[in-house]
Amino acid sequence: MPRMGGETAPGEDGILSREPAIQVPNDLDAYWMPFTANRRFKSAPRLLVKAKGMHYFMADGREILDGTAGLWCVNAGHCRDEITAAIAAQAAELDYATAFQMGHPKAFELAARLADLAPGDLDHVFYVNSGSEAVETALKIAMAYHHARGEPGRTRLIGRERGYHGVNFGGMSVGGIGNNRRQFGAGLPGVDHLPHTHDLQHNAFSRGQPDWGVHLADELVGLIALHDASTIAAVIVEPMAGSTGVLVPPKGYLERLAEICGAHGILLIFDEVITGFGRLGAAFAAERFGVLPDLMTIAKGLTNAAIPMGAVLVRKGVHDAFMQAPEAMIELFHGYTYSGHPMACAAALATLDIYENDGLFARAAGLESYWEDAVHRLDEADHVIDVRNIGLVAGIEFTTRDGKPGARAYDVFTKCLEIGALTRPAGETIALSPPLIISEDEIDRLVAMVGEAIAATP
Numbered sequence: 001m002p003r004m005g006g007e008t009a010p011g012e013d014g015i016l017s018r019e020p021a022i023q024v025p026n027d028l029d030a031y032w033m034p035f036t037a038n039r040r041f042k043s044a045p046r047l048l049v050k051a052k053g054m055h056y057f058m059a060d061g062r063e064i065l066d067g068t069a070g071l072w073c074v075n076a077g078h079c080r081d082e083i084t085a086a087i088a089a090q091a092a093e094l095d096y097a098t099a100f101q102m103g104h105p106k107a108f109e110l111a112a113r114l115a116d117l118a119p120g121d122l123d124h125v126f127y128v129n130s131g132s133e134a135v136e137t138a139l140k141i142a143m144a145y146h147h148a149r150g151e152p153g154r155t156r157l158i159g160r161e162r163g164y165h166g167v168n169f170g171g172m173s174v175g176g177i178g179n180n181r182r183q184f185g186a187g188l189p190g191v192d193h194l195p196h197t198h199d200l201q202h203n204a205f206s207r208g209q210p211d212w213g214v215h216l217a218d219e220l221v222g223l224i225a226l227h228d229a230s231t232i233a234a235v236i237v238e239p240m241a242g243s244t245g246v247l248v249p250p251k252g253y254l255e256r257l258a259e260i261c262g263a264h265g266i267l268l269i270f271d272e273v274i275t276g277f278g279r280l281g282a283a284f285a286a287e288r289f290g291v292l293p294d295l296m297t298i299a300k301g302l303t304n305a306a307i308p309m310g311a312v313l314v315r316k317g318v319h320d321a322f323m324q325a326p327e328a329m330i331e332l333f334h335g336y337t338y339s340g341h342p343m344a345c346a347a348a349l350a351t352l353d354i355y356e357n358d359g360l361f362a363r364a365a366g367l368e369s370y371w372e373d374a375v376h377r378l379d380e381a382d383h384v385i386d387v388r389n390i391g392l393v394a395g396i397e398f399t400t401r402d403g404k405p406g407a408r409a410y411d412v413f414t415k416c417l418e419i420g421a422l423t424r425p426a427g428e429t430i431a432l433s434p435p436l437i438i439s440e441d442e443i444d445r446l447v448a449m450v451g452e453a454i455a456a457t458p
C-alpha cells in the first residue's frame, strides 16, 4: 500500500515550516483517481495543499506558477476572498434548498445575471453541477425541443472528432476522443461526427484563427444528406476544442456551421465549458466569434471552480417552445438534487462581481498579443511541431517519441512541475491556460519554464 509520511506543508507565507501546517495523507491506496495513471502517480505523488492568486503550493512547500488555471477553471485566480466569504455566509444562512417545485432567491438572481451577460437572446438558464451534466442536459433539451414542436423524429446528434464533452454517456458519444470511448461500449445510437479541423500541413504555427479549414464545416451538408435533416436534433461543438489539445476554429468555420444548422432547423450547441468567462478575451466564445448558438453549456469559470456548478443557457425561442403546454404541467422532466445549489449560486454571483469589477475579460483581451508573442518563442524548440494560440490559451505540440503517443508531453509536464509551473498534457500537446490575472512578467516566466522543460526532455 503506497504511503507518504514526513512531508511538511507551507504556512501562511508559503515558507516550509518544521511542523506540518497542513496534514497530508499517508495512505494513498483507497482513492481511485480520475483520468490518472493511479499506480504511476502513487509511486511518485504530487500533492497540492494550498493556493493563492497565480500560485499553488505543493506538499513539499514548493510554489508553483499555475499555467492552467487549475483545469481551465480558476479564471479569477485562486482563493479569492470575496468568493470564500460569499460561500461561508451562504452556508450559514441557507445550506440547501430543494430545487424541485421550490426555489431560493439567489438562483433567480444568478440566472438573470447570466442572461444579461450572455449574447443575444440566450435568456434562460438551467442549472447543473458540472460540464458533463451541462452537456447531457443540453442534448436532452435539444431532443425535447423538437418533441415539443411536433418533430419527435429529430433525435440524431452530431459531434466532432477530437471533441470533448465530458464523460457521461451522451457527452462521451458525441465526443470524439478515442481513449474516452473505447472502454464503454457503443454509446448513444444515432450519433455521427464532423471531421476535426487540425491539419499541420495547412495550419501549423497559426497565430489566432487559422486561415485554412472553413470548408470542413461543409461536411455537415454531407451528413445531412446522409441522415436527412428531419432526423437530426442538434450539432454540438466546442467553439475552441480545449481538452484534445487546443484546436482553434478556422476563420469562418463556426459561422458556416451556424448557417447550415439554421437552414435545416438543427439546433447548434456551443460547449463553452472551457471558453466561457473570459478565456478567449470575451465573456463567451460566441461573443468573440460573433456566432450565436441555440444552446450553450457552461461550468468551470462560472464559480471560479470554488464550488461545482454548471448550466445550460437557452435561447428564448427554444425555451418558449416548452411553454405552450398547460400551465400545471412540468415542461422538462429533468433536473438534479443540487441544481442551483445555494452555495454554488453564492459563489457564482461573487465570481461574476469579480469578473466585472476587475474587468478580467477585457484584461485577457488586452494580454492576448503579449501572450501570443511569448508562446511563439517556443516555435523553434526541440521536437515542437506546432504552437497555436487564441485568447489566453496556447497549445504546444510535439512529435511522438518512440511510438509512444503522449509520452513526451507527459515528461514536459512533470519537468515543468519540477521547475515550478503547472501545465496540462493533452495527447502530444502541452496546453496552457493561466488565470486571467496573470501579469506580463508571469507570462514570460511561464513560457521560460516550459522552454526549459522542453529543452530538458529527450
Ligand SMILES: Cc1ncc(COP(=O)(O)O)c(C=O)c1O
Pocket (backbone or CB within 6 Å): 129, 130, 131, 132, 133, 135, 164, 165, 166, 167, 238, 242, 243, 271, 272, 273, 274, 299, 300
Ligand atoms: C468542453 C468541455 N465540456 C465538458 C467538460 C466536462 O466538464 P466536467 O469535467 O465539469 O464534467 C469539459 C471539461 O473539461 C470540457 O472541456
